[in-house]
Amino acid sequence: xNGPRAAASGPPLAILCGAGAFPxxxxxxxxxxxxxxxxxxxxxxxxxxxxxxxxxxxRMGEVGKLFSALRARAIAEMVIIGAMARPEFADLRLDWGAxxxxxxxxxxxxxxxxxxxxxxxxxxxxxxIRIVGAHDVAxxxxxxxxxxxxRAPSPEDETDIALGVRMLDALSSFDAGQGAVVAAGRVLAxxxxxxxxxxLARVAGMRANGRLRFAGPAxxxxxxxxxxxDLRLDMPAIGPKTIEGAARAQLRGAAVAAGRVLVVxxxxxxxxxxxxxxxxxxxxxxxxxx
Amino acid sequence: xNGPRAAASGPPLAILCGAGAFPxxxxxxxxxxxxxxxxxxxxxxxxxxxxxxxxxxxRMGEVGKLFSALRARAIAEMVIIGAMARPEFADLRLDWGAxxxxxxxxxxxxxxxxxxxxxxxxxxxxxxIRIVGAHDVAxxxxxxxxxxxxRAPSPEDETDIALGVRMLDALSSFDAGQGAVVAAGRVLAxxxxxxxxxxLARVAGMRANGRLRFAGPAxxxxxxxxxxxDLRLDMPAIGPKTIEGAARAQLRGAAVAAGRVLVVxxxxxxxxxxxxxxxxxxxxxxxxxx
Numbered sequence: 001x002n003g004p005r006a007a008a009s010g011p012p013l014a015i016l017c018g019a020g021a022f023p024x025x026x027x028x029x030x031x032x033x034x035x036x037x038x039x040x041x042x043x044x045x046x047x048x049x050x051x052x053x054x055x056x057x058x059r060m061g062e063v064g065k066l067f068s069a070l071r072a073r074a075i076a077e078m079v080i081i082g083a084m085a086r087p088e089f090a091d092l093r094l095d096w097g098a099x100x101x102x103x104x105x106x107x108x109x110x111x112x113x114x115x116x117x118x119x120x121x122x123x124x125x126x127x128x129i130r131i132v133g134a135h136d137v138a139x140x141x142x143x144x145x146x147x148x149x150x151r152a153p154s155p156e157d158e159t160d161i162a163l164g165v166r167m168l169d170a171l172s173s174f175d176a177g178q179g180a181v182v183a184a185g186r187v188l189a190x191x192x193x194x195x196x197x198x199x200l201a202r203v204a205g206m207r208a209n210g211r212l213r214f215a216g217p218a219x220x221x222x223x224x225x226x227x228x229x230d231l232r233l234d235m236p237a238i239g240p241k242t243i244e245g246a247a248r249a250q251l252r253g254a255a256v257a258a259g260r261v262l263v264v265x266x267x268x269x270x271x272x273x274x275x276x277x278x279x280x281x282x283x284x285x286x287x288x289x290x
Numbered sequence: 291x292n293g294p295r296a297a298a299s300g301p302p303l304a305i306l307c308g309a310g311a312f313p314x315x316x317x318x319x320x321x322x323x324x325x326x327x328x329x330x331x332x333x334x335x336x337x338x339x340x341x342x343x344x345x346x347x348x349r350m351g352e353v354g355k356l357f358s359a360l361r362a363r364a365i366a367e368m369v370i371i372g373a374m375a376r377p378e379f380a381d382l383r384l385d386w387g388a389x390x391x392x393x394x395x396x397x398x399x400x401x402x403x404x405x406x407x408x409x410x411x412x413x414x415x416x417x418x419i420r421i422v423g424a425h426d427v428a429x430x431x432x433x434x435x436x437x438x439x440x441r442a443p444s445p446e447d448e449t450d451i452a453l454g455v456r457m458l459d460a461l462s463s464f465d466a467g468q469g470a471v472v473a474a475g476r477v478l479a480x481x482x483x484x485x486x487x488x489x490l491a492r493v494a495g496m497r498a499n500g501r502l503r504f505a506g507p508a509x510x511x512x513x514x515x516x517x518x519x520d521l522r523l524d525m526p527a528i529g530p531k532t533i534e535g536a537a538r539a540q541l542r543g544a545a546v547a548a549g550r551v552l553v554v555x556x557x558x559x560x561x562x563x564x565x566x567x568x569x570x571x572x573x574x575x576x577x578x579x580x
Contacts, residue, residue: 170463194479202484
């Protein structure tokens with residue numbers, strides 16, 4: 001119940017918190033914008049640091065408990081933010097509120113990530129809870145256009161970025177592909193369920209074992225959001241860990257879709273990127289035509 | 291100079307040998323078809339077992355030595371077969387024959403794998419060496435349509451296979467994507483430079499660390515060839531190792547593009563798949579419409 005606080009003027013805001021630092025950054029930004037945050041932690045996923053704010057803990061599947069807590073506080077808007085391992089339906093601990101909705105829930109778990117999230121969002125909104133994007137509540141967390149730090153992509157990097165963007169776009173109708181690594185016209189790695197950090201570790205591994213041979217830094221990480229991806233539900237994100245991974249993979253830099261990727265701790269990212277001689281930059285959507 | 295041998299009736303055939311068992315399987319098939327094979331081993335890549343046949347060793351970049359050896363034996367046709375780590379241009383040990391062609395070579399190394407291979411093929415063919423496909427010389431090594439072993443894909447598996455095939459097709463114009471793992475409508479992994487074995491190991495890792503949670507076997511490995519991929523130069527391949535990897539990843543089975551994927555030791559694959567309760571099956575090209 002402590003933490004920095006401004007006069008709460010806007011309506012209260014629930015934040016359904018996954019792992020990582022984002023939920024707290026969103027809570028801070030919301031509070032600065034005059035909206036009192038109420039954090040919902042998921043047992044086993046969310047960091048206990050959320051307890052610095054008003055909060056409740058739920059287990060995955062405790063749908064009824066979630067809605068009761070929001071109703072008790074007259075909360076009508078919710079942000080969903082932070083990494084969450086996709087559970088299997090069989091692993092959910094369904095409470096009565098969930099059991100009432102179970103038939104619909106079980107079907108959703110046959111879908112891709114986008115499909116699952118869209119279905120869960122529909123269930124939540126049917127309860128009168130409007131889901132808003134972290135980018136609406138905390139627009140300062142979005143990637144801007146242009147370099148974050150001192151370095152900028154070279155013309156060759158721009159060509160690789162454009163290739164990566166076009167490829168991710170081609171993948172997006174398959175509900176896959178938020179990231180890729182491209183070097184000198186070659187696609188080295190494509191991200192699916194493993195996530196960006198694991199993909200970067202893979203590239204680092206291929207450099208180390210000689211499967212990829214480049215003299216010096218090579219390749220660009222490209223992060224975009226899937227076409228048709230509901231950014232309120234699942235927005236790609238990067239942070240200092242991404243820079244660490246890119247440096248280990250001996251990349252030349254990282255490029256993210258401006259306005260469509262969240263950035264954790266941008267100042268530190270820029271500093272770390274400079275130290276590692278990498279660029280980090282937001283690209284405008286039009287880059288795919290390049 | 292030993293090994294089984296039939297009366298050599300057709301023209302001699304050079305086999306440029308990468309790693310693995312394929313070069314020897316192609317040599318055996320060629321000899322059974324009455325063509326005397328001449329194996330070209332690449333130092334550091336090819337297994338010394340090729341020495342059972344007439345052979346020469348070259349280092350990567352010894353282009354002149356390769357052409358001289360073929361010319362001395364009046365060989366006008368060559369198969370290129372087996373895994374080969376893509377070298378960097380700077381790592382090549384260029385002999386005089388290569389230096390004469392170096393400007394063209396250096397440019398090729400800016401391309402994707404397909405582009406690089408197509409360019410190398412053009413250089414070879416300019417010397418009067420025709421490149422033929424392993425599938426032309428040894429058609430029995432190609433994946434047939436239908437199950438290899440006792441198990442066949444379920445209707446749900448067929449749906450996942452069709453999704454994988456469509457996605458790989460969408461990727462192929464980017465000179466990427468020979469394989470993917472799809473489970474219940476979700477794309478779990480997409481293969482790029484790491485290769486199929488590493489992709490399967492990744493899925494196994496995600497099962498082990500809980501990032502992927504399924505009760506029991508889930509998912510299908512889909513292997514296809516890239517659209518526009520010159521199958522004479524780079525044909526996707528599977529073998530007993532693929533089954534081992536698929537079993538570790540707790541997949542339900544593997545599906546390969548019939549007529550467009552090479553199969554090492556099909557009998558053993560079928561046996562291993564049966565033992566691991568997996569299916570392995572060739573799909574007809576029309577499956578992408580499914």
